[in-house]
Amino acid sequence: MFRCLLARIFSLIKSATSVVKSVDWSSIVVGVATAIKGSPSKTADGYMIIKPAILSDANILTAVSILRLVLSAIPVPGVALASPLLGLGTVGFDLWKRMAFSKAYDQLKIPPVDPNILKVFFLTTPALKAAYIDMLTIAEVSEENIEKLEKVYNDISFITNADFLVAKYPNIDAGFLRARAKRNLTVMQINIEQIEQAVLQKSNTPETHADAKKAFGLVKELFPAMSDWSLLKSDGFKNIVSIIDLAV
Amino acid sequence: MKKLFILLSLFLILGCETICPSLYVYRDLKEKNTETLILYVACSDGPNFAPTKPGCDLPKLKDSMAEVFRLAEITISKDVSQSPPYIIYLETSILYFRASGGTEGSSYVRAEQVARQFFEVQKSSGGSSMPDARFYLAYLTSAHASFQLLYVPEELTAERKPDLVLAEGAGVAALPDIQAERKMRLVDALLVLENIIKQIP
Numbered sequence: 001m002f003r004c005l006l007a008r009i010f011s012l013i014k015s016a017t018s019v020v021k022s023v024d025w026s027s028i029v030v031g032v033a034t035a036i037k038g039s040p041s042k043t044a045d046g047y048m049i050i051k052p053a054i055l056s057d058a059n060i061l062t063a064v065s066i067l068r069l070v071l072s073a074i075p076v077p078g079v080a081l082a083s084p085l086l087g088l089g090t091v092g093f094d095l096w097k098r099m100a101f102s103k104a105y106d107q108l109k110i111p112p113v114d115p116n117i118l119k120v121f122f123l124t125t126p127a128l129k130a131a132y133i134d135m136l137t138i139a140e141v142s143e144e145n146i147e148k149l150e151k152v153y154n155d156i157s158f159i160t161n162a163d164f165l166v167a168k169y170p171n172i173d174a175g176f177l178r179a180r181a182k183r184n185l186t187v188m189q190i191n192i193e194q195i196e197q198a199v200l201q202k203s204n205t206p207e208t209h210a211d212a213k214k215a216f217g218l219v220k221e222l223f224p225a226m227s228d229w230s231l232l233k234s235d236g237f238k239n240i241v242s243i244i245d246l247a248v
Numbered sequence: 249m250k251k252l253f254i255l256l257s258l259f260l261i262l263g264c265e266t267i268c269p270s271l272y273v274y275r276d277l278k279e280k281n282t283e284t285l286i287l288y289v290a291c292s293d294g295p296n297f298a299p300t301k302p303g304c305d306l307p308k309l310k311d312s313m314a315e316v317f318r319l320a321e322i323t324i325s326k327d328v329s330q331s332p333p334y335i336i337y338l339e340t341s342i343l344y345f346r347a348s349g350g351t352e353g354s355s356y357v358r359a360e361q362v363a364r365q366f367f368e369v370q371k372s373s374g375g376s377s378m379p380d381a382r383f384y385l386a387y388l389t390s391a392h393a394s395f396q397l398l399y400v401p402e403e404l405t406a407e408r409k410p411d412l413v414l415a416e417g418a419g420v421a422a423l424p425d426i427q428a429e430r431k432m433r434l435v436d437a438l439l440v441l442e443n444i445i446k447q448i449p
Contacts, residue, residue: 043328047361047368050324110295110429111342114387115350116394117440124443138398143349147297154295157432187431194424 115146118153127176128152131169160185273326274333277319281336284312288343295429297346309347316340324362331377334366338384345391353399356392360411363388367418379425383434386419390437393444409448416441 122128122136129136132152135145152169159165162181166174200209291297291304299306320337323330341359348355363384370381393412396403419438426434 043365043368043372047365048328050321050328050362050365111339111433112292112295112297112346113433114342114345114391114394114437116345116356116398117391117437120394120397120440120444121436124440143299146349151296157436158295158429183435184432187435 113150113153113157115141118146118149121153122149125176127173130173131171156180156184158184160188273319273323277316277323277333277336280312280316280319281340284309284316284340284343287312288347291347299347306347310344313340313344313347317344324365328365328369329373329375331366331370331375331380334362334369335377335380335384337362338366338388341388342391350391350395351399353395356388356395359388360385360392364411379422382418382422383426383430386415386422386441387434387437389415390419390441390444394440397444397447404444404448406449409445412441412445412448416445 119136119141122132132149134140135149152172155168156165156172156177157180160181162178165177165181169177200213287305287309291299291301291306291309293301298304317337317340320333320340323333324337338359341355341362344355345359350356363381366377367381367385369375370378375381389412393404393408396408416438419434419441423431423434
């Protein structure tokens, strides 16, 4: 049975060979190699610490030889088959890669603060250094202290209600806390504005336009009052995140 | 004829795998990344890291992150122009530094190098992930420079300064394109970077 199959394959290859003799193999090989290699990288070698393994000569030669074998074994005019295959190496291949790679993956909405940025931020901000100096010497910065400082840092990074911050942290200069709350609100509002504009540009009917404007009006009202992390866990905030995800 | 098609399909699969073997590694990377994020979420409370939280398995989380780094490097090496493996690597670095307390200098060096490569690749190709590349370069350079300031200040030399200035410029350029939560982090990271640059003669 197997011998019969082999004989059939060889006979097919033989008949195909006569058909594909007219194929310009050199251009196919160059085409396949170009497809594999892609456009030459302009990135300076000094910054390429992870080398592109796909560009090894062995990989290119193996791919070319396999594709040649596939092409030569099929009993149809070579050029007709070579075109879509090589098309796979240019537009089709890029499309396939885009589809394979652009799939969204989960990202954390609020990235953790880097422990060393956290320490330097406290050390270089007079109001924070004065309030937490006893926790900031290298010997004192234990994981336990990092956790305590992180909670303070996250509050002063995201909370937009100045009165709440001042009441919660009487040990920190009130002027600094009010400035932070104002900054937090400004950054949030600018982002909301940008996202709103992006959404409005995509809303192609008056109804969706009105809905989007209404939704963002609610969002803008929410942020000035934001005084607690529980708000970030609320359904309202989840809806905002959904809108952001849709827009970007 | 059916068997011939099976044989030819096999050849075609082999051909595709040879052209772009990263597809399978990338699938593993995505799975590992998802697993890592689930483990990380179990150790966090909103924006705060909470390693003492019930259900948090810190050793397992660190092992999972190490595997993400390994797979991401393989995936990047298969195709250096694709953004997702870089982003997974760099995003995991940010989680890793928090989970490890930020005391491993070599990890900071590597993360900054990968961020720089991502930035340079995007710059040379005019890639659409440029805002992400700028964010990671600025944030991770700031993190590395902070580590250097605290633990190895002698490394903050005049030769190091251009790297920090470049990262600061990238961060400033990224600000209009970065989302709220990240922008908060980036603004403070840039403040820190600016302060460190001022300290270098």
